[in-house]
Amino acid sequence: MNFIPDNVSEHTNVYDVLKERGFIEQTTDDEAIRELLGKEKIKFYIGFDPTADCLHVGHFMQVIIMMYMQKYGHTPVVLIGGGTGMIGDPSGRTDMRQMMTPDTIQDNCNCFKKLFDKFIDFDEEWQYSGNNGVYSPGKENKTPEPGKAVCVNNASWLLPLNYIEFIREIGKHFSVNNMLRAECFKQRMEKGLSFLEFNYMLMQSYDFMVMARDFDCKMQFGGNDQWSNVLGGIELTRKACDKQVYGMTFSLLTTSEGKKMGKTQKGALWLNAEKTSPYEFYQYWRNVADADVEKCLRMLTFLPMDEVKRLASLKDAELNKAKEILAFEVTKLVHGEEEAKKAQEGARAAFGGGGSMDNMPTTKMDRAQFEGEGMGVVTLIKTLGLVPSNAEGFRTIEQGGLTVAGEKVTDRKMNITADMFEDGKLLIKKGKKKFHVVEI
Template identity: 75%
Template sequence: MKNFIPDNVSKYDNVYDVLKERGFIEQVTDEQAVRELLGKEKIKFYIGFDPTADCLHVGHFMQVIIMMYMQKYGHTPVVLLGGGTGMVGDPSGRQDMRQMMTVETIDNNCNAFKKLFDQFLDFDDEWKYEGNEGVYSPGHQNRDPIPGKAISVNNASWLRPLNYVEFVREVGTHFNVNEMLRAECFKQRMADGLSFFEFNYMLMQGYDFTVMARDFGVKMQFGGNDQWSNILAGKRLSRKWCDINVEGMTFALLTNSEGQKMGKTMNGALWLSADRVSPYEFFQYWRNVADADVNKCLRMLTFLPMEEVKRLSSLEGAEINEAKEILAYEVTKLVHGQEEAEKALEGARAAFGGGGDAANIPTTEMAAAAFEGEGKGLVSLIKELGLVPSNGEGFRTIEQGGLSVNGEKVTNPKQNVTKDMFRDGEILIQKGKKKFHKIVIK
C-alpha cells in the first residue's frame, strides 16, 4: 500500500471536510447530499484525463492528489483515460481547437499516463470493464474492485464502437442546444467559431458519466472548475436517460496570487517525468514561488498537517525561505522520491552558498575538444543546456546582466567559452539568481 498521506493530515474523518479544509472545493451539485454520501458510504468516483501528451504535468497532479485523499479515506478512484474523448478534444477554457492526434498516438499516451498513475495510487489491475458494443449493448465490470484499490478504464471502450445515429437518437435527444450554448465551457470559443466536431464533446463526457454510473456504480465525477458544465451535463443525462442520481464536484485550479495558472516554465509545462524536467529544476520551481503563493501550495500540494501549513505560511521576511524549501522538498519527494528530493535540496543549498553538496547541481558532460582553440559561443551553449529557449533570449540575458560564469558576470554577448576557463575540468554557469548548471569536460 502506498502510504503518502500520514494519518495526522487532518482532524476530520469525512474526506469532504478534509478537502474543504485544504481549500480544494469550489462547486458542488448538492453540498449536503455529497457530504453525507462521502461520510456514510465508500463510493466509486471518477476523474477524466484526456491523453493530450505522453506525460502528466502539474495541472494533472492536482487531480491526482484529490484521488490520493479519496483513496486514503476508503473510496475507490476511477481513473478514466480518454481514448475516446481524446479523439475530439475538450474545448473548455480554450481559444482554439486542439490539435488532432492519431489513434496510435492517443493509445500510446493513455498507456504512458497509466504508468505514471501507478506511482501514486494502488490499483486493482485484475478489475476489467467488458462487453460494451454501443448504445444498445451496455458493458459490465468483471467483478467488484478490491476495497481500497483504484481502478482504471478507457472510454474508448464505449465511445469508439458507437453508431452515430443511435447515439444522437438515444443521447442527443436529452440535450438542449440553448442550454449548451450558455455553458461556460463554450463561451470562449463562440466568438472565434466553435466547430460542430467540438460541440459533441459535452455529449460524450455526459455519456461517459452515465455509462459508468449505469454499468459499475460510479456515483460522482470530480474535475477542475472548467469542467463544471460537462459534469452537470452528465448528471442531467444520468437522471433523464437512466433514472440514476449522481453528483459532481469541482476544484480550484492551481493559480498564483495574480490569477495565472501555475506550472508554466520557460521551456513549457512543468512535467512530472524526470526525462522532461529534472528533479532539480522541479525543486527549484517550487523553491522560487512568490511569498503570497506559499500557503496555497503547501495546502494543496503537500500532505503536511494544517497546523504546520499555517506555521510555515506565517513566516515573514527571510524566514519565508524555510517554508519555500520545505514546500519544494515535499513536492519533489512526492513526485520523484526521497532520494532525488535530497539531492535537489543539497544541490540548491550548494548553489546558493548555504552549504550542501555541489555534486547535486544539474551537470552536463561535454567533450573537451568542443572548447579547444576559439572555444564555443556562450549563447549557443546556454541554449543547448536549456537555460534559454533561443539565441535571442540568450543575448538579452547577457545584455541585462543576468548571466555569470564561475561567479563573474558576463558583459560580452559574443563571449566564447574556452578550455582555459574550466577549473579542475568544471565550469559553473548561473542564469539569474536561481538557475545553475555545471559543465564537466572529459
C-alpha cells in the same frame, strides 16, 4: 502505498478534509455530498484525456484528490479518455485541439496508466466489459477490492457506438440552447466552434451515465473548467437511468495573480523526470511567489494543517525555509525521497549554501571545444539553451545577468577556455535562479 499520513487532518469525513485544504470550488449539493461521503464508501471518477504522453502538474492536483479519497476508503475510478481524446475537450481553450492518430492516443493512454500506478493502488484484476452500444449495458467482472482503485478507458464504450442510436437515445436529452450558454462553448463562439467539438459534452455526459448505470459510480470530480460537462452528465443520468449522481469541481492551481501554475519557459511542468528533471521540478516550487506558499503547501503536500499555517506565517527570509520544505515535499512525492535530496543539494550549492554541484542540471561537452581560444560565452549559453538567440545572450550580459564561475561577465566577447574549469566543471548562472554546470 498511500503516501498520506494518518495525522494529515483531524476530520474523518473526506469532504471536510478537501474543504479544509481548499480544494472544493463547486458542488451540486453540499449537504447531500457531505452526507454521502460520510456514510458510504462510493465509487467516483475523474477523467483524463491523453493529450500528451505524460501527466503535468495540472493533472497532479486531480491525482492528489484521488489519493485523499482512497485514503478515506472510497474507490477512485480513473477514466482514461481513449474515446473522448479522439475529439478533444474545448473547455478552457480558444482554439481547436490538434487531432491525434489512434496509435498516438493509445500510446499516451499506456503512459498515463504507468504514472497513475506510482500514486494510486489499483485492483488490476477488475475489468469492465460488454458495452457494445447504447442498448447494450456493460458489466464489471467483480467488485473492486476494498481500498483499491480501478481504471477504465472510455474507448471501450464510445468507439462501438452506432451514431443513429446515440443521437436518438442520448442526443434527445440535450438542449442546444442550454449547451450554448455553457462557459466551455461560449468563449469559442467568436472564433468558431466545430460540430466535432460540440459533441464533446454529449460524450463526457454519456461517460458518467455508463459508469453510473453499469457499476454504480456516484460522483464525478474535475477541474472547475469542467463544471458544464459535469452538470450535463448528472442531468443525462437522471433522465436516461433515473439515478441520482453528484458532481464536485476543484480550484485550478493558480498563482495569486490568477495565472495557471506549472508553466515554465520550456513549457509545462511535467511529472516525468525525462521531460522535467527533478532539479528543475524542485526549483520551480522553491521559487514560487511568497503569496503562493500557503496555497501550495495546502494543496500539494500532506503536511498537517497546523504545520501548513505555521510555515505560511513565516516572514521575509524565514519564508525561504517554508519554500524549501514545499519544494522538497512535492519533489519527494513525485520523484521519491532520494531525488528530492539530490535536488535540494544541487539548489543549495547553486545558491551558495553548501551542497554539491553534482545534482545541478549538467551538460557534458568535449574538452577540445574549449582548448586554445575556447568558445564564445554567448555561443555557449545559447548551446546550453539558457538563451534562445545570440541577441538575447548579449542583452543578458549588458544587463549584468550572467555569471561564470562566480564572476559577473561584462565582456560580450569573452571566451570560455579549458583552464577556467575546476575539476572539469564550470558553473554558469543566468539571472537569479537559473544555474547550469558544464562538464568536460
